[in-house]
Amino acid sequence: MRRSMLAFSVLLTLTVGLAAAPTGAHAQKPFKIGAIVPVSGPAAAFGLGVQRGLELAAEDVGVFTVAGEKYKVDVVTYDTVYAPDKTVAAINRAVYNDGVKYGVIIGAGVHPPILPIIRETGFLDFAFAAAGRQITNPENPTAFRIMASSDQLYQTYTVEIAQKLGAKRIAFLGPNDELGKNDAKAIKTEVDKMKAKGVSFVAEEYYERGARDFGPALLRLIAQKPDIIDTDGSPTGSIALIAKQARELGYNGHFVNSTAVLEAKAISDIAGKAGDNIIALRIWANPPTKLYTELAERHQKKWGEAAPGTLWETYGAARWLIDTIVKVSTFDTKKVADALGNSSYASHPFGPASWGGEKAYGIKRQIVIPIPAAILKNGKWEPFDVRSGKFE
Amino acid sequence: MEVYPHLLAQGLAIGVLTGILYVLVALGLTLIYGILHIVNFAHGEIYMLGAMGAFYCLVVFKLPFAATLAVILVASLLLGLVVERLVFRSLRGQWLQLVVASVGISLIIQSLGWIAFGIQEKNVPSFFTGVVSVLGVRLPKERLLAAAVGVVLVALLYVLVYRTKTGLAMRAIEEDEETARMLGVDADRVAALACAVGFVLAALAGAFVAPIYSLNPGMGLEAILMSFLIIIVGGLGSITGTVLAGLLVGVLQSVGAVLLGAEIAYGLVFVVMIVVLIVRPAGLLGRA
Amino acid sequence: MKRGLLALVVAALVILPPFGQPYVLHVAIVVLVNVVYAQALYVIMRMGYLSFGHAGYIALGGYASALLATKLAVSPWVGFLAGGALAAVFAWALGAVTLKLRGIYFSLSVFAFAEVVNAVFRAFEFFGGPAGIAAVPRPALFGARLNTHLQFYYVVLVVALVSLVFLYRLQWTRFGFTLLALRTRETEALAESLGINAARHKTFAFVVSCFFCGLMGAVHVHYLRFVSPFVFTFFLSTDLMVYVMVGGLGSYWGPILGTVLLTGLGEQLFAAGYYKSLVYAVVLLIVILALPGGLISLSRLIGRGGLRGRAAPVDAIAAGER
């Protein structure tokens, strides 16, 4: 009989796996929103910001009724560790196992493998991911970008910053992945517009994501004597090291970080004074609305640390979504998506919000919210400019 | 893009400094492989623990520099003895199990690191800030300090391995453990010591490199991948080989970047690795 | 008796799925894919060789099929075999050089190969660069693209069963038996003195191992409908080693048991990110230190006796060369 033990255990495991039971229900019916984000590993800060933004939105919404039924928001987190195959596993589990039809997904790099699943299942994806047309286009009607896209940021700010600083030579240093290659094209098109005014694109280098020594890449770059180095969406750790090592190599111009969410204190810890003159887009030096400050304080009280930069845009998008669902009184993602795309929302933490991108992407799925810029001076953000962020 | 001599000199200087850092990081790995014939996958994580130790001692507990070093030294020594006693010794001779066990240890330390670390990038304040400029070539002081420490540690290691009785015993059990045992060498004690010294080297490397590169629990993986690269090129178990390979990779990467751009230079390093493997499978100075 | 129960398991794998939800099918697909990877790796681990870079061969298979499908509109059915073939060709070319090395030198040389493969795919736009290749089509059968989980599950099941049966049969051939003679430098010299061409046997074993990795890598990519340099990473190589070691080297069933349990376990701990690898590692250490033969040795299934029902003894099989 002992021979059967192994075959039996294999059979048992597979059967248990095959018939996993769905989860139980609460008093009100749960309206599940997924946070398909990295909550461990290097990009954990981004993921936790999204998770907590959804939780704060759930608290503020409380109970809401759709088609006569009472619902309460239930935030479900899936850790993708920022890896493509893990994200596919997460979306499969969310959509098919847990019945989740709405969610925030972080990362331009992890979107390609899951967009087919989003198209097939109609999953309403709030993409917290830069890049551009690859995600928001007519083939993916239920994919929205809830942060400024790369094209939007570069169109809004590249010319503006160059003029304000009187910069003539612009260089690019980005991560060696889809984000970096895509944003390099975006900045080059913008810089070309200023050719007449003598502004030129002088150098382009890429670094391995998570690299620590930027000496090799910076050497060539700094030899071109740039006035501005655009560091694309380099995360806090990377931009701090880039600034420090660039100053060590004698560069004292400005840095522009477009799509990333930067933490001032961490940068000044790592780079000290070398961190000054980093211009970060999408960072508010002064809170734009009362709601923005309130959320920051609630986060500090509840989790005991400063709020990661992804908190506010997630909160705003979630509140806007639930308002729309209540208005159209259905959970059908196609209907909600159409209604959402044509609606606007006044109480987004960044200010009045609407959707754009009809001309650029062929569909109104790109959030249009005021885009701030801040400049780092001795460890604190100072206001640099605020643009409306309009985007056709 | 024309390349003028100043830039090449700067590239070379950065390359040498970075190369010494690579040597400092890979040193512990080479020693443990050389003496115990174990490829310690957890080497990167001990390096990370050294950096985390430096952070918690200096920043959180505000210990003076000397005390921090002492804490890191003792902690890594003990950890080395414990790991050797509990894991490595019971698997002596079972090469396959040893390697996979060290993968297990590395996973445990790394995941505990991420769970305890929280989400904020942390950094160890460096003792030497600023830059020294020599003939127009700018050398960051903290890297010079780390390089100096690297040179000192390499020298100490040479003295230990080639000038002391324990070193002789270490080389004996490297050559042929049974014969060494028969000649009265307490192989277990020497193996434990070698493992402990390997751990100390990794932890010190972490402590001195942390100020330069900031730290997070994932830094161990980068360190182990680079160290693998270097011991493949330099030759397993050969300290001289590691020093040569570390400098070669450092210079190749930065001078290569000046001439060809960082991306291609990064690829170049791998091409060198493959060529060395085919021409001299045991690395420049290793023994197959 | 054993045949009967085996048939029962296979029958369950064939009949049950239509009743399972899509997510469960996803889990089953991931488990089956990893089982074949682990079983392919086992072919050389049984021979005393450890590879830190098998993910490189899996990536080769995946990219080959993805490129053929997206650039030349070659049907995935051909792509699967092309994936396996390409991995096998590289294994044959590289095997000739690296298999002369033993122990850690071989493992590191395969590691180096995997890193180069990854770097090349990332560097050149033709291979999709860092963004990778998206919109990799599913295979079509009788004109219909197999897009649902259930349909593709059966593709994975068929390929997996064919691979596992082949690898099982291979182990009981004289070739499979001879591989056991090449475990250490000394036994290899003895085998050579008995007329066994060790190099040819080892290279062929390596080619078989990489063929099935490439084949299943291609199937995996068509399931994900995407491949990038960040899918088949160094972590996959180490995970596979862990599955085989936890399962046990002593028997054909070891890697299957290790993979099913750990991948299944991994799915349950899903939202736990780094807690998952913590649990993996703790289970691994306990098994290696307390149960050298791996979980399979618990089942005492492998009896001793003639060549037929025989496998290598469970204990010191892995006392490989330094």
Place this chain on the structure above:
Amino acid sequence: MLEIRGITKQFGGLLALKDVHFTVAQGELVALVGPNGAGKSTLFNVIAGALPPTRGHVIFNGRDVTGRSSHDLARLGVARTFQQTTLFGEQTALENVLHGLQRHARPRLVAGLLATPAYRQEQRDLERRALGGLEFLGIASYRDAIAADLPLGIQKLLTVAIALATEPVLLLLDEPAAGLSQDEATRMMNLVASDIRRRCTVVIVEHNMRIVAGWCDRAVVLQFGQTIYDGAPQGLTRDQRVVDAYLGVAEL
């Protein structure tokens, strides 16, 4: 049958073998004799193909096989045992001998994969022949024991059984009696001198004079890599150079 013509082997500076000449006729039982480090095992490895010579030729059955790999030589009928009694330690005695039989069975991989009746029949034959090999050495009762667990005496017999399984024409035994008790050595040598000799020509490496004199037709003595005696074993004790080599030159 076997001719060693001017074999020299150099390891870097060390001259292990210097211009060695001797021949072995069909059916002879020759002992290769010499103090430790005289180059006996090195010469064995050269003959068996494990080690290419620096200079000189190995002629086997009239064919120059210098530098051929050991598995080629095995196919030509040269079998050997190892000084360290190398065995497939993790497998049973029967399986050890089966490895020896590999040479005869065609791989027929496809048939193996399909486990065709003919293939299975061939396997059963191989197993029977392997069992026969064990019986020939009188160790059939150990067929299912793990090789590494066997006592040294039995292991020695097993190594001979493995080598014989390849049905060699020339059998090179590296110190078959080393480490054995008095009567075990006698039993081994009786076996070698009687049954095994009938099946193939045997060359053994031995430094125990009593064994050389007792069973061998001829002795070739090596010292510092050179042949200093080649003739009947009885003449060994009377040859001055051999005595000096063994007992060391008596200092005045």
